[in-house]
Amino acid sequence: MKFALIICTYNRPMSIARLLVSVERQNLIPDEIVVVDGSHEKDETLANNNFKVPLTYYHVSETDRGLTKQRNFSLSKVSPDMDVICFLDDDVILDRNYFKELINTFELDPRTMGVGGYITNEVKWFQNSGQRESLKRGKFYFDGFYRQLPLRFKLRKLLGLFPDVLPGKMPKFGHGLSVSFLPPSGKVYPVEMLMGGVAAYKKSLFDKIQFSEFFQGYGLYEDADFSLRAAQLGKLYINTNAQLEHHHEPAGRPNMFKYGRMVVRNGYYVWRVKNPKPVLCDRFKWHSITILLWTIRAINILTGPNRSGALMETLGRKMGWLSLWFNPPKEKTRSTKHKV
Secondary structure: OOEEEEEEEOOOHHHHHHHHHHHHOOOOOOOEEEEEEOOOOOOHHHHOOOOOOOEEEEEOOHHHOOHHHHHHHHHOOOOOOOOEEEEEOOOEEEOOOHHHHHHHHHHHOOOEEEEEEEEOOOOOOEEOOOOOEEEEOOEEEEOOEEEEOOHHHHHHHHOOOOOOOOOOOOOOOOOOOOHHHOOOOOOEEEEOOOOOOEEEEEHHHHHOOOOOOOOOOOOOOHHHHHHHHHOOOOEEEEEEEEEEEEOOOOOOOOOHHHHHHHHHHHHHHHHHHHOOOOOHHHHHHHHHHHHHHHHHHHHHHHHOOOHHHHHHHHHHHHHHHHHOOOOOOOOOOOOOOOOO
């Protein structure tokens, strides 16, 4: 398979340079790399391609700035003979076999529409051969491994609000277990949600759908929206051997009030993509979990290291929730400006 890599970046010159060095060291190099930079200043290092990879650089104006806009723009710049398009956030570092494992996964099943990579540095897992899938003593057991269960999920379990589907899939009431609840087992797991910054899709998929520009700017949860729609058209998988590290870069992120508001409003939007006509029980659970999560965040105002940030995020979450009652988010017409 021929495959392209798309990297959308914004004010992170050091992060993307570090990523491209890890791309240079891959056992399988992309056939082309498209970098779309929404920064206010042009990155001369990228523009001059001071890297040993086939890179094309675009510096976009305000019109095409923002994660989903930049991704839709970049799709029009990919060569038509590509089979797969890979997306990476600019603040990740790849293991040497990342692309090799990713592309091999597409070849296992012709129905595969998307494959996600596996982040290794965010969750600590422990091996445990005795249990397969269970919750016990504040731990989450899955497929011969276990990890600590975060406080929010412990409380959800006590309140009967724990997800009733496997990791990487969304319950009818939303608020599921992310793919970070899949262990480093070396296996390939079926999912219906991929993390946008470590995902790859068949190029043919973009003849049918593109990224929704409802998710302006930072684009929180745009990946869940897109992958849920992609899962209706084919199979999605996580390959736990396609490994990389995610080093969260603070530059280019919104302020905490805007972030908190986006968590709620964008989360609501994505939930309704999965369940456009929820029954009363599903509605009650979604709102109950949303209120629980902002309550937990509010505790950090008194106990956390960044109390002012916790305060602003809590206020943003509350305002976002209140706004749902008189101004719920509506689906925007998906971009047709840039043809693939």
